[in-house]
Amino acid sequence: MNPANLAAEKMVREQLIPLGRGIDDPQVIQAMRHIPRELFVPEHMRASAYEDRPLPIGNDQTISQPFVVAYMTQALLPLPGGRVLEIGTGSGYQTAVLAEIFPEIYSVELTAELSSKAQDALGKLNYRNIRYLVNDGRLGWPEHAPYSAVIVTCAAPTIPQALLDQLADQGRMILPVGTTHQQLVRVVRDGNRFEEESLLPVRFVPLR
Numbered sequence: 114m115n116p117a118n119l120a121a122e123k124m125v126r127e128q129l130i131p132l133g134r135g136i137d138d139p140q141v142i143q144a145m146r147h148i149p150r151e152l153f154v155p156e157h158m159r160a161s162a163y164e165d166r167p168l169p170i171g172n173d174q175t176i177s178q179p180f181v182v183a184y185m186t187q188a189l190l191p192l193p194g195g196r197v198l199e200i201g202t203g204s205g206y207q208t209a210v211l212a213e214i215f216p217e218i219y220s221v222e223l224t225a226e227l228s229s230k231a232q233d234a235l236g237k238l239n240y241r242n243i244r245y246l247v248n249d250g251r252l253g254w255p256e257h258a259p260y261s262a263v264i265v266t267c268a269a270p271t272i273p274q275a276l277l278d279q280l281a282d283q284g285r286m287i288l289p290v291g292t293t294h295q296q297l298v299r300v301v302r303d304g305n306r307f308e309e310e311s312l313l314p315v316r317f318v319p320l321r
């Protein structure tokens with residue numbers, strides 16, 4: 114095993130699988146083992162790429178803590194279909210985890226420079242199932258709706274209506290909601306009803 118694989122294996126064993134953290138979905142674990150996280154952090158942060166915390170990626174933004182990436186991905190399962198909308202491409206690491214598991218990923222990022230760096234990193238890994246958009250994610254990406262899952266990786270004070278509208282029936286959305294105090298919320302759509310469940314206190318950068 115090369116050193117990056119060893120670091121990813123250690124991350125999975127120490128940060129994801131232990132009881133209390135509760136990551137047990139085989140597809141999520143396999144994706145987190147497999148993806149070279151160091152490709153998604155700035156060069157001077159590479160030695161810290163697998164640490165149990167978020168890291169700065171430039172433009173005042175962060176790559177999320179590995180556990181939070183795994184937790185949010187697992188919270189989307191099982192899905193009624195394969196089309197996923199991600200708001201906040203950021204480094205592209207969460208996008209890679211989604212692309213390992215789901216057939217079609219649509220990823221929206223507000224900052225063109227971050228989207229471009231993420232596309233470079235994801236291009237090196239040869240993903241063919243991701244489409245990118247630079248835009249305000251609060252609008253979603255209506256052209257490709259409905260989505261079986263929506264994942265938002267920045268915190269909104271309330272759930273954007275356009276994202277609820279673009280969720281498929283029986284689809285799942287996961288997002289941090291709040292300002293200073295945030296909760297990770299899962300929404301499941303049942304016809305015109307949206308069932309909300311608070312899962313975990315979290316701290317994300319704000320949706321701008």
Ligand SMILES: C[S@@+](CC[C@H](N)C(=O)[O-])C[C@H]1O[C@@H](n2cnc3c(N)ncnc32)[C@H](O)[C@@H]1O
Binds near residue numbers: 201203251
């Ligand atoms: C915590 S970071 C993303 C982390 C990412 N999941 C990762 O693993 O690298 C949040 C991202 O949301 C983006 N963002 C903030 N407001 C946005 C908006 N209105 N529309 C789209 N993206 C937005 C930020 O630029 C930032 O890249």
